[in-house]
Amino acid sequence: MVTDFLYRQPVEITFGWGKIRELPRLLQGLGADRCLVVCDAFLRSRVDKLREEIPEIVAVFSDVEENPQLSGVAEAVRLIRAHGVNAVVGMGGGSTMDTAKFAAAMAPGDGDALDYFRGIRPFPAERLPMIAVPTTAGTGSEVTQVSVISCGKEKRTINNPVFMPRAALIDPELTVTVPPRTTMNTGLDALAHALEGYWSRNHQPISDLMAVEAVRLVLGNLEAAWRNGSDRTARENMALAALLGGLSFALPKTAACHACSYPLSEDYHLPHGEACAFTLDSFVAINADERLCELCRRAGLSGTEELMDRIRALKALGGLRRRLSDLGEVDMDKLCRDCAAHPLMGNNPVKMDEAALRRMFEGLR
Ligand SMILES: NC(=O)c1ccc[n+]([C@@H]2O[C@H](COP(=O)([O-])OP(=O)(O)OC[C@H]3O[C@@H](n4cnc5c(N)ncnc54)[C@H](O)[C@@H]3O)[C@@H](O)[C@H]2O)c1
Ligand SMILES: [Fe+2]
Numbered sequence: 001m002v003t004d005f006l007y008r009q010p011v012e013i014t015f016g017w018g019k020i021r022e023l024p025r026l027l028q029g030l031g032a033d034r035c036l037v038v039c040d041a042f043l044r045s046r047v048d049k050l051r052e053e054i055p056e057i058v059a060v061f062s063d064v065e066e067n068p069q070l071s072g073v074a075e076a077v078r079l080i081r082a083h084g085v086n087a088v089v090g091m092g093g094g095s096t097m098d099t100a101k102f103a104a105a106m107a108p109g110d111g112d113a114l115d116y117f118r119g120i121r122p123f124p125a126e127r128l129p130m131i132a133v134p135t136t137a138g139t140g141s142e143v144t145q146v147s148v149i150s151c152g153k154e155k156r157t158i159n160n161p162v163f164m165p166r167a168a169l170i171d172p173e174l175t176v177t178v179p180p181r182t183t184m185n186t187g188l189d190a191l192a193h194a195l196e197g198y199w200s201r202n203h204q205p206i207s208d209l210m211a212v213e214a215v216r217l218v219l220g221n222l223e224a225a226w227r228n229g230s231d232r233t234a235r236e237n238m239a240l241a242a243l244l245g246g247l248s249f250a251l252p253k254t255a256a257c258h259a260c261s262y263p264l265s266e267d268y269h270l271p272h273g274e275a276c277a278f279t280l281d282s283f284v285a286i287n288a289d290e291r292l293c294e295l296c297r298r299a300g301l302s303g304t305e306e307l308m309d310r311i312r313a314l315k316a317l318g319g320l321r322r323r324l325s326d327l328g329e330v331d332m333d334k335l336c337r338d339c340a341a342h343p344l345m346g347n348n349p350v351k352m353d354e355a356a357l358r359r360m361f362e363g364l365r
Contacts, residue, residue, distance in 0.1 A: 005204035009247065011132075011143045012167045017236065019171040020050070020133065023089070026167050027056045030129045032087030036080050038100040039091045040064040042177075043135060047091060059083045066271065068095040070151040074113040076103035080128065089131045090165075091174075093186070094139030094272065097132045097165075098147040104130040105147075105162040117151055123162040132165040135174040137225070137238035138186025138273055140193055140246015142168035148272075155266060157344075159253075172232075172239035180226050184318030185273030187222040187238055190214060190245035191311070192257045192276040197249035198295055199287045200347050204252060208295075211248035216299040217241035219310055226318060256283050256352055259342035263335055268327040274320050281311040282360050286350050324365050335361060 014022055027035055036059045039047045044062040051057045061076045076099060080088065085107075090100025106116045109124035116123060132142035141147075145164040148157045178186070194214035197207050218241045224234035261275035270278060284292070288304040296303050301310070315322050324330050336357040339345065345352055352360075 003204075005206070007204065007206045007251065009143065009250070011165050013143070013170065013243070014167065015170045015240070015243065017171065017173050017232070019169060020174065023050070023131070023133070023169060024054050024056065026131055026169060027054070027087060030087050030131075030166060032056060032129065034058045034083060034085050035087040035089055036061060036076065036083065036085045036103075037089045037091055038064060038076055038096055038103065040093070040096055043092050043096075057089075059085060064092060064096045064099050066095050067150050067155065067265070068099045068148075070113050070117050070149055072099050073102045073106070073149060076100070077107045077113065080104075080107040085128065087129045087131065089133060091133040091135060093134070093136040094141045094148065097134065097139070097141040098149060100132070101130055101141070101147045101163040101165065102149055102158075104128040105160070114151065117149065117156065117158075123160065127162050129166040131167045131169060133169045133171070133174070134239070134242065136178055136182060136186040137172070137175050137235070137242040138189040140190065140242055140249065142170065143243065143246040144250045153266060155262060157262075168243070170239055170243055172236045175235050175239060176229055178229060180229065181318065182271075183226050183229065183238075184222065184314065184320065185271050185277070186242070187218055187225065187273070188277035188280065188311075188314060188320075189273035190238070190242040191218040191222075192273075192280050193245035193249040193254060194218070194241075195280065195284070196254040196257055196347075197245070197252045199292060199349050200249070200252035200255050201349060202252040202347065207248045207250075207252050210244040212295055212298045214241045214244035214248055215295065217244070219299065219301070222314060223317065253347055254344055256286075256345055256348035259344040259348070260339045260357075262342055263338040264327075267335070267338075268330070270321065270327075277311070277315055277320055278322070279360065279364075281308040281315075282364065283348070284308045284311065286352075286360065287348065289349070322364070324361060332358065332361065
């Protein structure tokens, strides 16, 4: 059944092995002659090499950490203002792209980063153009208007059109150095995006198509990318899967697995992808309906049982934490309360209150 829908995707996407060489062309297309590159410590030497070749790069901020902090955004904004920067490149995983998005959106305005984080001050009408260059294959942040930033322990997922990148430059070669554990975590994040976008209450036909293909690609390539990071085909297919996963949740938004991922990351320190994967197979079981069976068939699976088995097998292969006993001492009441209260929980097709979540987590003891 096709219902009314609106589909919009404003990001120019350049995809391909070695395409990082197109960065100068993209900057020129934006009329940008003074750009800040945001990255993390691992990417610093690579960015320094780029800087030798691309005179438009006038500043680099390389202190982005996992679960990026607002203080990093503030420092990037300081550099933007000090160097008269007119475009921002976020080159890294989701942590880096989200920092770059936030900094590019607020830099032309007044006030400090906390005002924008708290929603006290609206973002300025004019933002700096931002180019997203993902170096992990997972978040899809290169095509979403989401920025996930923390202030101390408070981690906020802020959804605002001002965060939409102007361009995404996806070069799978940049992902070759991602270690196996991060490859598995981020690949399962992409799978969660596709499945949650698909079963979201706000799903729609065009996003659905991309979700099915993303699921097919993750299941066909994640293990190979995890086993051999230099496997070019697997890396290319995972970069495409992450992109399609991003596109499949960009409008419908994610649902219960991501809702549960926040308490699991905040209180039990699971990296984002591992936290999403923790409940992914459980929610396949809970949300199994005719539509999900159809996705499974179109992705080449016999049904939802096989999808669950494949997710469990990937988690076991990657050594991810799968049971509550792997998390240390768990405060079940708080976990269920916080998961139920997360706004994304309302997007799940099956209503999940605290009691339903408790039943699910009891099954993971
Ligand atoms: N904005 C969105 O739409 C969106 C969607 C999902 C998740 N997120 C957020 O993104 C963050 C997670 O991003 P992530 O999973 O990409 O991880 P990350 O950016 O935190 O990076 C994880 C680790 O991988 C390393 N790394 C990155 N690229 C590498 C490379 N090419 N080679 C070797 N190491 C590399 C980093 O240095 C870091 O240590 C979380 O904060 C999450 O909440 C955002
Ligand atoms: Fe995610």
